[in-house]
Amino acid sequence: MRIKLQNLLIFCLLFGSGSLPAATLLAAESATFNKDIAPILFKNCASCHRPGEVGPFSLLKYEDAKKRAEFIREVTHDRRMPPWKADPDYGHFADVRRLSDDDLKTIDLWVKAGAPEGNPADLPAQPSFAEGWQLGEPDLILKMPEPFSIPAQSEDIYRCFVIPIGNETDRTVAAVEFRPGNRSVVHHAILYLDDSGVARRRDASDPGQGYRSFGGPGFVPTGGLGGWAPGSSADRLPDGVAKALRAKSDLVLQIHYHPNGKPETDQSQVGIYFTKKPVQHMVTGIALLNPRVDIPPGDRNWEITDGVTLPVDVLALGISPHMHLLGKDMQVTAELPDGSVVPMVRVRDWDFNWQGSYRYAEPVRLPKGTRIRLIAHYDNSADNPTNPHSPPQRVRWGEQTTDEMCLCTIQVYPERPENLRQLFKLPHGRLGAALAGGTLPESGWQTLLRRVRQHLSPESDDLD
């Protein structure tokens, strides 16, 4: 840097050019906030780091970024931010959040130069974000019945809210949008369906709105409508593909709240968009699940595996790995009958708070006979900062913070609609179907399938 400044000085002396702005020259050699850093932050960080959003501070203004310059460099270089846990070299996903190596170099240059502001004329316009429903007015809006209070200081809160839907018949769903009521505290949400009444009973037995939960909703769901995390876009299925909403279902909205230092309330909403075009395929799920989780205390790298062989040709739309606080890494691979290997997902540094659903950029075709394998590791040592036990204890399968899970749901549809039944018959096929938004064999599915085969006309699918 010193040499560069000297050069600049010599340059100015030689040419006597007081008119040449020094900032321009410096900008070419280092990086400034206005010219180089603001575009990176606006594009990759502002969705969460702006007033009212989940990020703990705004990164829209120079002063905000300057005082955290070193911190920004650190969290971007070790890839903690923007949060995106799936390995980008392992599977082709939609909406990947990741800085390029060039972005990282620019941040580095900027920090080394002392985080200069630069020329005000270089500053791009502040980013704008669409308000309201991103997919347009939903056919059905489901809202938490009353605001839920989140105290200023507390542990993170995991709670399920039961919202009756009241649909008299089975419906097919094309898209779902979750709209957090208070973005500064809603960390993520998972949308389950229940038509068994169990969730209502749980709600009734727990004081206050909703009931406590952690890793799962506390019952075996009979359907699902996806999930939401900050920065994720609304879940729209490809044309002709639908999720099932069985008659008389309750929506069970599981929300993870992260208190932000001020007392807050939240009243989140879910928008449902029914299919308007003929349905050709019903979504279902393949659950890779090994309940034989039994992790000895102190073990730093406890391994568990699972596998399933596909009975029919499927197209995979997305994948959702799930572990709790001891989870370390998870990898899912598909070995095709021709011997080729398709990477499905790899998370190397699992973080319960950033568990996500990853949507493939294009549906991944997996032919009959494909072997899908899962391998996961857990750290039950005292060195794991998220270990819920001190000192470490034996940990087994369960839904509580202190339990563990080994589960990965792959959202798929069979290439031939009538093959749905074979997928239900896989181990944990029913749970997989429910978690992925499918329907279950004993109720509704024949009707839905018949409607799929008849290429249901849009008019007959009006709201009941």
Ligand code: HEC
């Ligand atoms: C999808 C939402 C989201 C995006 C996008 C995002 N952040 Fe964050 N960021 C958060 C949240 C939430 C936290 C609070 C810690 C946590 O929950 O992991 C956070 C924390 C941080 C922290 C503090 C880390 C700590 O250990 O306390 C920094 C610094 C940061 N973000 C910088 C960035 C930068 C720079 C970008 C863009 C390159 C970015 N973030 C993009 C949501 C986001």
